[in-house]
Amino acid sequence: MEQIITQEKSKKxxxxxxxxxxxxxxxxxxxxxxxxxxxxxMALITVxxxxxxxxxxxxxxxxxxxxxxxxxxxxxxVSANSIPSYNSLMALMGPFIGIFxxxxxxxxxxxxGTLNRLVxxxxxxxxxxxxxxxxxxxxxxxxxxxxGILIAAVGLISTGLIPxxxxxxxxxxxxxxxxxxxxxWLALAILFSTLCxxxxxxxxxxxxxxxxxxxxxSLLAGITADALYPVGGNDMESLMNEMDNYYCAQNINRISPxxxxxxxxxxxxxxxxxxxxxxxxxxxxGALVSTLSVGQSMLLVWPHLTALGALMLLAxxxxxxxxxxxxxxxR
Amino acid sequence: xxxxxIQTKGLTKRYGELxxxxxxxxxxxxxxxxxxxxxxxxxxxxxxxxxxGLTEPDEGEARIxxxxxxxxxxxxxxxxxxxxxxxxxxxGMTGRENLRFTGxxxxxxxxxxxxxxxxxxxxxxxxxxxxxxxxxxxxxxxxRLGIADVLMKDPEVIIMDEPTLGIDPEGIRELMWLIRDLAxxxxxxxxxxxxxLHQVQRICDRMGIFVHGKMIxxxxxxxxxxxxxxEGVNTLELAxxxxxxxxxxxxxxxxxxxxxxxxSDVYVIxxxxxxxxxxxxxxAEQGYTIMHLRQAGSDLDEIYRKYFEKAGEQSGADHHTGxx
Numbered sequence: 253m254e255q256i257i258t259q260e261k262s263k264k265x266x267x268x269x270x271x272x273x274x275x276x277x278x279x280x281x282x283x284x285x286x287x288x289x290x291x292x293x294m295a296l297i298t299v300x301x302x303x304x305x306x307x308x309x310x311x312x313x314x315x316x317x318x319x320x321x322x323x324x325x326x327x328x329x330v331s332a333n334s335i336p337s338y339n340s341l342m343a344l345m346g347p348f349i350g351i352f353x354x355x356x357x358x359x360x361x362x363x364x365g366t367l368n369r370l371v372x373x374x375x376x377x378x379x380x381x382x383x384x385x386x387x388x389x390x391x392x393x394x395x396x397x398x399x400g401i402l403i404a405a406v407g408l409i410s411t412g413l414i415p416x417x418x419x420x421x422x423x424x425x426x427x428x429x430x431x432x433x434x435x436x437w438l439a440l441a442i443l444f445s446t447l448c449x450x451x452x453x454x455x456x457x458x459x460x461x462x463x464x465x466x467x468x469x470s471l472l473a474g475i476t477a478d479a480l481y482p483v484g485g486n487d488m489e490s491l492m493n494e495m496d497n498y499y500c501a502q503n504i505n506r507i508s509p510x511x512x513x514x515x516x517x518x519x520x521x522x523x524x525x526x527x528x529x530x531x532x533x534x535x536x537x538g539a540l541v542s543t544l545s546v547g548q549s550m551l552l553v554w555p556h557l558t559a560l561g562a563l564m565l566l567a568x569x570x571x572x573x574x575x576x577x578x579x580x581x582x583r
Numbered sequence: 584x585x586x587x588x589i590q591t592k593g594l595t596k597r598y599g600e601l602x603x604x605x606x607x608x609x610x611x612x613x614x615x616x617x618x619x620x621x622x623x624x625x626x627x628x629x630x631x632x633x634x635x636g637l638t639e640p641d642e643g644e645a646r647i648x649x650x651x652x653x654x655x656x657x658x659x660x661x662x663x664x665x666x667x668x669x670x671x672x673x674x675g676m677t678g679r680e681n682l683r684f685t686g687x688x689x690x691x692x693x694x695x696x697x698x699x700x701x702x703x704x705x706x707x708x709x710x711x712x713x714x715x716x717x718x719x720x721x722x723x724x725x726x727r728l729g730i731a732d733v734l735m736k737d738p739e740v741i742i743m744d745e746p747t748l749g750i751d752p753e754g755i756r757e758l759m760w761l762i763r764d765l766a767x768x769x770x771x772x773x774x775x776x777x778x779x780l781h782q783v784q785r786i787c788d789r790m791g792i793f794v795h796g797k798m799i800x801x802x803x804x805x806x807x808x809x810x811x812x813x814e815g816v817n818t819l820e821l822a823x824x825x826x827x828x829x830x831x832x833x834x835x836x837x838x839x840x841x842x843x844x845x846x847s848d849v850y851v852i853x854x855x856x857x858x859x860x861x862x863x864x865x866x867a868e869q870g871y872t873i874m875h876l877r878q879a880g881s882d883l884d885e886i887y888r889k890y891f892e893k894a895g896e897q898s899g900a901d902h903h904t905g906x907x
Contacts, residue, residue: 272687365671372665373688374657
């Protein structure tokens with residue numbers, strides 16, 4: 253009986269240390285100077301996105317290329333002139349929020365000499381890294397949702413559009429996607445912070461990965477696809493290769509979380525997108541021009557969400573394992 | 584019978600080819616201050632890490648209060664406070680906030696926590712600086728805050744890694760007093776590692792000398808000194824006035840002297856037994872004034888050096904045979 257009580261007690265104690273660590277990390281984020289940077293970044297994304305939405309919405313309507321349905325969601329996807337939309341800004345700049353949060357998570361503790369003091373406290377070592385990750389996700393979620401809701405609110409006031417239930421649901425799922433997307437970059441940054449000795453190295457490594465995913469992978473995909481399935485000739489073969497070439501490039505692109513996120517969110521925010529893959533004429537014959545319901549859109553992007561979540565968990569798992577195996581010595 | 588608090592048996596840790604700690608058998612009793620002495624890289628820090636369960640030993644085991652340090656590391660860490668070498672604090676938080684964080688990790692809350700922080704800050708003399716950011720602290724202040732931090736969880740055993748490194752003499756004096764006080768007044772067991780002999784000599788009850796991962800000697804200062812004296816070499820430092828050629832002749836003529844060196848105006852005399860009395864009488868008769876006479880080997884510097892020479896010879900011999 254006594255043993256059970258002490259077990260219960262120690263179980264409670266386990267969560268207690270995780271809670272304390274989580275609270276401390278969250279407080280650190282909020283009190284730190286870095287928070288200003290986050291807020292600035294988030295404000296930039298929000299204000300630019302909002303500006304693009306409000307000024308571009310009228311044009312989008314006038315040109316008449318899209319239906320007047322789901323106008324509310326257009327707030328997030330419409331771009332004006334050269335100003336990018338909220339969604340594309342989020343895809344491009346969102347990673348920075350995750351990277352800034354995590355790039356020095358472990359190695360700064362190491363260089364400050366606080367890590368070995370921390371691990372000598374009665375706590376499980378994994379609570380340290382889990383606490384940091386959860387705190388980062390929490391802060392991300394709060395920021396993403398507040399900025400998304402802010403856009404919705406300002407859009408509501410300035411345009412008088414009222415969101416339907418389906419639109420609200422899509423918006424909610426979209427924002428969840430943003431959190432997972434930034435969460436991936438956070439996990440990646442934590443991974444580099446465990447592997448690299450210096451904060452600067454890990455920041456550079458993260459930014460290198462980001463650059464690769466955002467820019468170079470599409471070049472790489474194009475080159476690889478062209479090499480494997482040459483197109484552009486006048487012969488029959490290149491005509492046959494057209495489809496394979498497209499799929500090959502697309503599949504390579506889909507390794508990149510940037511691409512995954514872009515594909516998934518444009519499907520989510522635009523109900524008229526019916527497929528994320530190429531569609532043949534035969535497949536289209538007899539199809540009615542209509543929009544998808546939320547559930548159907550979700551079905552389309554479910555693999556994307558799974559892949560993003562898996563990437564995030566994979567990055568975190570690797571950093572978790574390497575952190576648990578590391579020997580923590582004095583600085 | 585004294586209570587054994589820390590006990591290691593055949594504790595071994597290897598890093599690739601290098602054996603950092605080599606079959607260490609160490610016993611520390613309750614309420615004593617034990618010093619681990621040795622040069623940098625002798626395996627002192629690795630030993631402390633294994634005691635805390637932060638590193639897994641390759642062989643052997645370590646127990647604190649009969650808890651296995653590797654398997655029950657959480658329980659061990661509840662009763663062991665660790666002050667690492669060059670301790671760090673969250674620079675964005677004040678000293679008080681840093682302590683509060685540690686206290687909360689240990690399960691303290693509310694008034695009890697605040698009261699304890701206040702008490703410990705007063706004890707390490709940090710009350711005034713408590714509400715400044717930890718990033719502005721000097722090394723000595725960090726070290727003192729580190730002790731308060733260790734005491735937050737009321738440990739039975741305190742392990743300190745190089746506690747006196749890089750602190751000014753006044754700071755060291757305070758720190759030493761504090762450590763002694765912890766052992767005597769609070770009955771805590773203290774294990775400290777250092778390569779700064781003079782400080783350790785002053786406060787340790789017993790000490791172990793560590794070379795290349797092996798503990799080559801262990802005991803009180805007197806025991807260590809006696810052991811060395813048994814080696815059959817007595818070393819004497821002497822300075823006398825007038826310092827002339829005849830003095831050297833007298834020294835050479837004294838029975839038992841094996842070797843004489845001269846360092847500036849101090850003679851270092853090696854002899855096969857204690858010649859202090861006969862030498863003093865002889866010199867007085869010849870009209871010399873003894874300015875300085877000291878039996879070396881009774882202080883730690885000397886003991887340490889001797890042990891090192893011995894260990895060096897041994898490992899040198901090992902190398903030699905190894906090559907053959």
